[in-house]
């Protein structure tokens with residue numbers, strides 16, 4: 001582990017920050033904040049936009065290429081006078097006049113960032129360069145959403161910001177974790193060389209409504225599988241750990257970091273740590289799939305039905321994996337299975353944030369526990385999956 005003095009974090013430059021345009025010193029402009037959110041059509045970005053739009057003095061501009069994000073996530077703001085949505089790829093330069101930049105644009109799910117790794121690196125490196133160039137021209141403060149993946153497969157546990165990490169530079173995840181590491185380097189170089197006001201958040205696994213159904217990340221996968229009555233796919237060995245932060249806590253942390261005096265990097269995450277097997281069991285329990293009576297179906301014509309006091313009630317059979325025929329009766333097990341499946345290379349074995357800095361410097365810590373956050377995703381997932389709640 002490196003000591004704090006060589007970590008880059010919290011070191012300041014003597015360079016004064018670039019001056020914003022003279023208009024920004026006028027009374028009207030001073031009371032209004034123009035905020036750019038790159039990647040604002042994505043999962044965390046759209047929740048951040050919702051929060052920023054609550055403040056009537058904020059004008060919000062979202063730029064997004066819609067690779068993993070969607071206009072649907074922002075539908076309540078489209079047409080709003082304080083909101084603007086621009087289809088734009090951050091690997092191209094952008095000319096807008098803003099006071100703050102939340103730079104989130106980057107695919108975050110391993111499936112998506114590995115899909116086109118060269119593009120992922122370009123997004124992290126060229127995209128961050130472009131946003132820093134913009135920050136320099138207009139004198140804006142810029143916040144980068146970096147990641148716990150900069151710690152790689154960590155050998156220090158939990159991970160403080162001073163830990164330099166254990167990253168494979170040539171692996172299949174490198175496009176993302178090395179990409180984010182370079183993005184952090186660029187942030188500090190622009191700060192030291194040009195006086196740019198920077199903020200770096202190292203985000204740990206975040207979950208909540210609006211995650212893509214087919215996002216591939218573990219929480220959305222397990223919830224979608226549970227609601228579809230499919231086995232929960234725990235990747236081997238299942239003992240690997242993650243720490244899950246509910247999205248409203250994350251957004252609160254990001255806004256505090258942007259508004260505060262500290263450059264970071266600062267870990268923003270929930271220190272509650274779970275193995276993937278524990279997460280699967282928790283999802284089963286929270287979604288009422290861990291216990292219950294076995295369902296017994298009787299043959300009825302060509303199909304199967306429940307024998308009720310009003311006679312036979314026909315049932316459409318969908319989930320063969322949970323059925324067993326015994327003595328002419330079809331038994332349906334209410335317990336959703338856990339299925340162990342192959343993992344992907346370089347999957348970090350453990351991850352848990354040390355949030356001492358966030359607590360001390362931002363007065364931030366997460367409010368929601370995993371068991372409180374998971375049920376808040378149910379309605380959104382049911383709606384998008386078209387799965388009604390069982391009576």
Ligand SMILES: NC(=O)c1ccc[n+]([C@@H]2O[C@H](COP(=O)([O-])OP(=O)(O)OC[C@H]3O[C@@H](n4cnc5c(N)ncnc54)[C@H](O)[C@@H]3O)[C@@H](O)[C@H]2O)c1
Pocket residue numbers: 038039040041042043044045063064065066067068069070088089090091103104105106107108109123127145146147148202203204205206207
């Ligand atoms: N969700 C997490 O657990 C997590 C953890 C660590 C870090 N982060 C970081 O937070 C940010 C947001 O993550 P998320 O979970 O909301 O992911 P997401 O995939 O839902 O959102 C990313 C957004 O960026 C957009 N985008 C991607 N490439 C772009 C490009 N070249 N130009 C413009 N837009 C582009 C996507 O279309 C999407 O709307 C990312 O920077 C990610 O690295 C997220």
Ligand SMILES: O=c1ccn([C@@H]2O[C@H](COP(=O)(O)OP(=O)(O)O[C@H]3OC[C@@H](O)[C@H](O)[C@H]3O)[C@@H](O)[C@H]2O)c(=O)[nH]1
Pocket residue numbers: 107108109110146147148149203204205216217218219221222233234235236240242276343344347348
């Ligand atoms: O269906 C699944 C999916 C994933 N997993 C496991 O769940 C764990 C978490 O995997 P995820 O894909 O949700 O995410 P990871 O923790 O690997 O990366 C994540 O953390 C850091 C962020 O920067 C990334 O944006 C985010 O994807 C891994 O150990 C993975 O093997 C399963 O067991 N089953």
